[in-house]
C-alpha cells in the first residue's frame with residue numbers, strides 16, 4: 228500500500244504528454260521525457276508494473292480474509308471470554324446483591340460497555356461479532372472495487388456525440404467521435420436519437436452582471452427521443468445531473484452551444500452552404516469556421532444578446548435574446564466580404580449573401596458504458612458499511628460476579644477490550660467512580 | 668442578510684481568537700480558570716459560526732459548499748465540533764484545544780480572503796451527492812487534523828515526563844487513533860460518493876486527475892496507518908509521527924492540489 232501511495236504521488240506530478248511544454252522537453256531532454264511520459268497517471272496506472280501492486284494487494288486481502296474467516300469458524304464454539312486487554316476491580320458495595328446488580332448494570336452501560344445479560348450470580352456482556360463481520364465486509368468491498376476497476380479497464384467504452392435540435396442521429400461508429408476503444412461504438416448501432424426543447428438557464432441576478440461568463444448558469448436540459456428499428460420511442464429528460472440510460476449506455480450532457488442555420492450564396496448565385504453550424508460558446512465571442520462547398524470558409528462569431536459597446540461587438544447576456552452573427556467570408560486565405568446578420572434576416576456585401584433563418588441549440592453528449600460500475604458501487608457500499616461496523620463495534624466484553632458480603636455485596640469486575648487499553652482503564656475508573664464502593 | 672452573515676462571521680472569528688488566547692494561557696501557563704473560560708469562548712464562537720452558515724444557506728438557497736469562501740466556512744465548522752466531542756470524552760484533552768481552535772481560525776481566515784459573492788449553484792453541483800460528498804470530505808479532513816493535533820500533544824507530553832502528567836499520553840494516543848479511524852470512514856464515503864457522482868456527470872468514476880490521485884494517496888496513507896496500528900501494534904511515538912506525516916499528505920491533497928487544480932470542475 229505504501230509503495231502504491233508513493234508511486235501515485237510521484238505520478239501526479241508528471242506533466243500531460245499532450246502539453247506543448249512536454250514537446251519542448253522531449254526535444255531538450257529525451258531521457259527525462261521518456262521517464263515522465265511513463266509516469267503520466269493514466270498511462271502509468273494501466274502499466275503492468277503498476278497493476279502488479281493492486282494485484283498483489285488483492286491477493287493478500289483475499290488470502291487474509293480466508294485465513295481469518297477459517298480461524299474464526301474453528302473457534303466459533305468457544306469465543307474468548309475476555310478480550311486482549313483486561314482491567315480487574317474488586318470492591319465492596321453497600322447494598323444487597325439485587326440492587327447492587329442494578330447499579331452495576333447502569334454504571335457499566337453508561338461507560339459504553341455492552342448491555343448486560345445475567346446468568347446465575349453473574350452479569351456479563353459482550354460485543355464484537357459485528358466488528359469482525361465489518362472487517363470482512365470492508366475487505367470484500369475492497370476486492371469488489373478492484374474487480375470493478377479491472378472490468379472498467381478492459382470493458383469501458385466512452386465517446387461523444389453532437390446532437391442538434393431537430394436532427395435525428397443514428398448512434399454508431401459513424402456518428403460517435405473520440406470513441407475509446409475505437410471499435411466500441413459498434414455496439415450502439417441501430418438506435419436513433421434526437422433532442423428537442425433544449426433549455427439553458429441562468430440565474431436572473433447574474434445574467435446582467437456577468438454577461439460573458441458561464442458563472443450563474445443554473446442548468447442545461449433537453450428532451451431526448453430514442454427510437455430503435457421502428458419500436459416505440461423512448462423519451463428521456465436529460466439535464467446535467469440527470470443522464471439517460473439507453474441500451475446499456477449512459478448519455479450525459481457535457482457541452483452545449485448555438486447552432487444557427489446558415490445559407491451562404493456567392494456573387495454567381497451558387498449556394499455554397501445550406502446547413503446548421505455548430506458554434507462553440509466558450510469563450511464567448513470566439514471565432515468558429517464553417518467550410519464552404521468548392522473551397523473557402525466562413526468565419527463566424529456569435530452574439531446571443533447583441534448589444535455593441537460603442538464600436539465593439541458584444542453580447543449583453545449568454546441568452547439568445549437578440550442573436551446576431553458576425554461573418555467573414557474567406558477565399559484563398561483572404562477576406563472577401565464581411566458583415567453582421569440578425570436571426571431571421573439576411574445580409575449582403577460585395578455580392579456575397581448570408582442568410583440566418585433560424586437558431587437552435589446543439590448538445591454534446593458523453594456516451595459511456597462501464598461494466599465495472601456495478602462492482603465498484605457494490606464495493607463502495609460494502610466498504611463504507613464494513614468500516615462503520617468495524618470501528619463502531621470494537622470487540623469488548625465484561626463480567627461481574629456479585630456475592631453477599633455481610634449486609635453488602637462483594638463485586639468482582641472484569642472489563643476487557645481488544646483495542647485501546649488506556650481508554651479501557653479510563654472507562655474502568657469511570658465505572659468504579661459511579662459505583663463508589665470500597666476497594667478491596 | 669449579508670450584514671447578519673458578516674456580523675456572525677466576525678463574532679465567530681473574535682470568539683475563536685479570544686478562545687485561542689485564553690486556552691493557550693490554560694495550557695502553557697497553567698491558568699486553569701482561563702482555560703475553562705477559553706472553552707466557553709470557543710463554544711460561543713462556534714455558535715456564531717453556526718449562525719453565519721445558517722444565514723448564508725438561507726440567503727443563497729443552497730448548502731454553503733461552492734467556492735473557497737463557502738468551503739472554508741463549512742470546513743472550519745467541523746473542527747471545533749470534533750474538538751468539543753473529544754473534550755467531552757476525555758476532559759484533559761482540553762490542553763490540546765488551543766491548536767484545534769487555531770486550525771479553525773486559519774481555515775476561516777483562508778475563506779475570508781476569498782470573495783464571498785452569493786452565486787447560484789452551478790449545474791454540476793445540483794445533485795444530492797453534493798452535500799454528502801462535501802460534508803464527509805470536511806468531516807474526514809477535520810478528524811485527521813484534530814487527530815494530528817493530538818499526536819503532536821502526545822509527543823510533547825511523552826517528552827516532558829512530568830511527575831503528574833496533565834493528561835495520560837497513552838489515552839491521548841488512543842484518542843488520536845480513534846479519530847483517524849472515524850476520519851477514514853468519512854474519507855471513504857467522500858471518495859465513493861464523489862466517484863459515483865462523477866460517473867453520472869462525466870461517464871467515468873475515476874480518471875486519475877490530480878485530486879482523485881491525491882485523494883487515493885491520502886486514503887492509502889491512512890490505510891497504512893490503521894494497519895500498522897491495529898494489525899502490527901504500532902502505538903505511542905511511532906504512531907504519532909506517522910499521524911503527523913499522514914496529516915501533511917492530507918494538507919497537500921486539500922490545499923496543494925484541491926485548490927490549485929481546476930480539473931475538479933469540468934466544462935459545464
Ligand code: HEM
Nearest residue numbers: 732733734791801804858861862864865879882931932933
Ligand atoms: C480531497 C479530496 C476531495 C475534496 C476536498 C473534494 C471536495 C469537493 C467539493 C468542495 C466539491 C464542491 C464543489 C466545489 O466547491 O468545488 C466537490 C465536487 C465534486 N467532487 Fe470532490 N472532493 C474530493 C475528492 C473527490 C474525488 C476523489 C472525486 C471522484 C472520484 C470527486 C468528485 C467530485 C464531483 C463529481 C464533484 C462535482 C462536480 C464538479 O466538481 O464539477 N471529488 N468536491
